[in-house]
Amino acid sequence: MPFTPPPVDDVLAALTDRFGGIESSVFRGQTRVVVPVEQAFETLGFLKDRGFDLLVDVTCVDYLDYRDSPMQMPACGGHRYGLIYLLASTTTNQRLTLRVFVDDPRPTVPSATPLWEAANWLEREVWDLFGVRFEGHPDLRRLVMPEEFTAHPLRKDYPLQGRGERHNFPVITRENS
Amino acid sequence: MADAVATAESRKPKAGENAATRSEDYLWTLNFGPQHPATHTTLRIVLKLEGERVVDAIPEMGYLHSGFEKIGEHLTFNQYVTVTDRMNYISPMANNVAWHHAVETLLGIDLTPRCKVTRTIIAELARISDHLLCNGAVGLDTGAFTFFLYGFYQREVIYDIFETLCGARFTNSYTRVGGASHDFTPLVIEKIRTFVKTFPKTLNDMERLLTRNRIFVDRTKGVGVLTKEEATNRGATGPVARASGVARDLRKDEPYLAYADYDFNVCCATAGDCYARYLVRMEEMRQSLRIVTQAVENIPAGPINVGIDERTALPTKQQVYSTIEGTISHFELSMSNRGFEVPTEECYASIEAPNGELGFYLAGDGNETAYRARCRPPSVLHFALFPHLIRGHTLSDLVAVLGSLNIIAAELDR
Numbered sequence: 001m002p003f004t005p006p007p008v009d010d011v012l013a014a015l016t017d018r019f020g021g022i023e024s025s026v027f028r029g030q031t032r033v034v035v036p037v038e039q040a041f042e043t044l045g046f047l048k049d050r051g052f053d054l055l056v057d058v059t060c061v062d063y064l065d066y067r068d069s070p071m072q073m074p075a076c077g078g079h080r081y082g083l084i085y086l087l088a089s090t091t092t093n094q095r096l097t098l099r100v101f102v103d104d105p106r107p108t109v110p111s112a113t114p115l116w117e118a119a120n121w122l123e124r125e126v127w128d129l130f131g132v133r134f135e136g137h138p139d140l141r142r143l144v145m146p147e148e149f150t151a152h153p154l155r156k157d158y159p160l161q162g163r164g165e166r167h168n169f170p171v172i173t174r175e176n177s
Numbered sequence: 178m179a180d181a182v183a184t185a186e187s188r189k190p191k192a193g194e195n196a197a198t199r200s201e202d203y204l205w206t207l208n209f210g211p212q213h214p215a216t217h218t219t220l221r222i223v224l225k226l227e228g229e230r231v232v233d234a235i236p237e238m239g240y241l242h243s244g245f246e247k248i249g250e251h252l253t254f255n256q257y258v259t260v261t262d263r264m265n266y267i268s269p270m271a272n273n274v275a276w277h278h279a280v281e282t283l284l285g286i287d288l289t290p291r292c293k294v295t296r297t298i299i300a301e302l303a304r305i306s307d308h309l310l311c312n313g314a315v316g317l318d319t320g321a322f323t324f325f326l327y328g329f330y331q332r333e334v335i336y337d338i339f340e341t342l343c344g345a346r347f348t349n350s351y352t353r354v355g356g357a358s359h360d361f362t363p364l365v366i367e368k369i370r371t372f373v374k375t376f377p378k379t380l381n382d383m384e385r386l387l388t389r390n391r392i393f394v395d396r397t398k399g400v401g402v403l404t405k406e407e408a409t410n411r412g413a414t415g416p417v418a419r420a421s422g423v424a425r426d427l428r429k430d431e432p433y434l435a436y437a438d439y440d441f442n443v444c445c446a447t448a449g450d451c452y453a454r455y456l457v458r459m460e461e462m463r464q465s466l467r468i469v470t471q472a473v474e475n476i477p478a479g480p481i482n483v484g485i486d487e488r489t490a491l492p493t494k495q496q497v498y499s500t501i502e503g504t505i506s507h508f509e510l511s512m513s514n515r516g517f518e519v520p521t522e523e524c525y526a527s528i529e530a531p532n533g534e535l536g537f538y539l540a541g542d543g544n545e546t547a548y549r550a551r552c553r554p555p556s557v558l559h560f561a562l563f564p565h566l567i568r569g570h571t572l573s574d575l576v577a578v579l580g581s582l583n584i585i586a587a588e589l590d591r
Contacts (some may be wrong), residue, residue, distance in 0.1 A: 003431050028282055053409050057553040084538060086525055090409055090423055093430045118412025127449050142260050144239040144288040144590050153247060160251055
């Protein structure tokens with residue numbers, strides 16, 4: 001039998017006590033909690049105090065192809081960007097996924113760097129590839145793309161082969177260097 | 178080395194004490210990389226130095242960025258395994274296992290007992306080869322060339338095992354959804370048995386060469402210290418976290434594949450310096466060897482791929498030619514619009530890769546291509562640690578710290 005992670009019922013109960021109705025779902029034994037963007041930082045801080053001391057990953061999904069489709073992706077609820085915070089506890093081995101949804105034109109979420117130093121580069125990567133801003137981030141620069149790049153390539157409206165940026169990169173020859 | 182840090186602290190200009198002249202006059206900037214023998218891969222660090230002491234380091238990455246996650250949205254679950262080979266190319270087998278572990282979690286496939294055990298064996302062999310190179314490179318950078326060659330010879334033996342298994346030495350692309358491309362043959366098992374018998378001798382030799390070597394110990398002990406709290410807060414996993422005393426190993430904590438059946442220990446240290454990371458990796462190789470020894474003698478019989486009714490793995494030629502279900506299944510799996518069904522759901526699954534927690538966050542949209550294939554690379558979080566670890570140390574300590582974090586730029590940039 002595949003391994004099933006330890007249950008997180010106690011955490012869900014505590015979250016409901018603290019924040020009222022919390023939308024949660026379970027898939028393959030993994031519990032996901034959806035919180036509105038205004039509550040995101042407070043919830044993350046609350047979960048950190050409850051023992052989720054390891055921020056495993058911060059990432060994002062662009063639901064552009066699905067937000068208007070009748071066959072909606074899980075709980076995307078018509079939003080465009082779904083941020084994913086994967087939390088884990090190094091003591092109890094519980095895991096919890098926190099989802100936050102944001103939209104165009106200016107997708108912004110509060111940064112988790114005051115809570116976890118690990119969020120620093122992970123959020124820079126999400127900003128770089130999806131263009132989601134993290135408010136309060138100490139150093140929100142691009143991580144993997146060059147600084148002069150303007151697009152956010154993991155968005156669904158960005159073509160796989162690029163928009164010709166590669167051909168327009170400045171060429172430095174030995175003579176003009 | 179503790180007082181070295183203190184010296185660097187005290188040399189920092191104090192507030193109000195004509196700070197501008199002091200810091201501007203004595204600091205100089207050194208560009209390290211992107212091409213440098215000690216980076217081993219393509220990454221760049223801009224160092225601010227005061228004499229030989231590192232005041233600050235600004236890591237820069239992206240030189241090898243090739244859009245692996247974007248490609249993951251356009252290749253099918255079976256095709257993408259070739260791209261995972263190129264992430265951490267020091268142990269491609271572990272990446273293959275991680276990728277298909279995530280895919281099978283999304284699809285809800287339970288592997289056959291034989292596949293679980295064989296995947297465990299190759300994942301552990303990949304861990305040994307990764308640790309051999311990582312520790313070998315630390316030795317190489319601190320001046321122990323022989324140690325590196327001892328390690329590389331044994332990596333060659335593991336390459337031979339993989340070549341016998343699947344024909345490829347380096348980029349294996351071994352796993353498939355619900356199984357593997359090749360089954361273990363008696364020759365492979367014999368080669369693994371030989372390796373298990375001969376490897377401890379080399380490992381003992383390697384330990385005798387370096388573990389109590391005065392030069393090596395002086396250059397790594399007390400260098401790049403990471404405390405337990407910082408390790409967790411900064412997202413370190415794997416040997417880096419365990420060397421700082423975080424007793425977290427997904428093989429024990431979330432036993433996937435067949436790990437629950439084997440007897441092995443989780444290796445931890447408390448010092449958190451480069452030397453502790455070296456020791457943890459050396460001991461982990463012994464533990465991996467224990468797992469392989471137990472597993473290779475008890476490989477269950479039976480098929481390596483899941484059955485035809487799961488409609489994910491290709492049936493055997495015997496089934497294709499002699500049964501109607503086999504023919505239909507083979508035909509449908511080969512057609513682009515009749516592949517296997519994927520739930521419209523999202524999930525995350527991770528394994529304990531040699532470098533740390535290697536996970537994939539997959540979003541499925543019903544097609545046999547992922548809607549989003551996020552790789553959680555341990556190297557990114559470990560490279561983010563680097564400025565914190567190097568501050569206050571000398572330029573020559575840089576190679577020891579960088580080596581002990583085992584940063585693979587292809588996995589870093591993806």
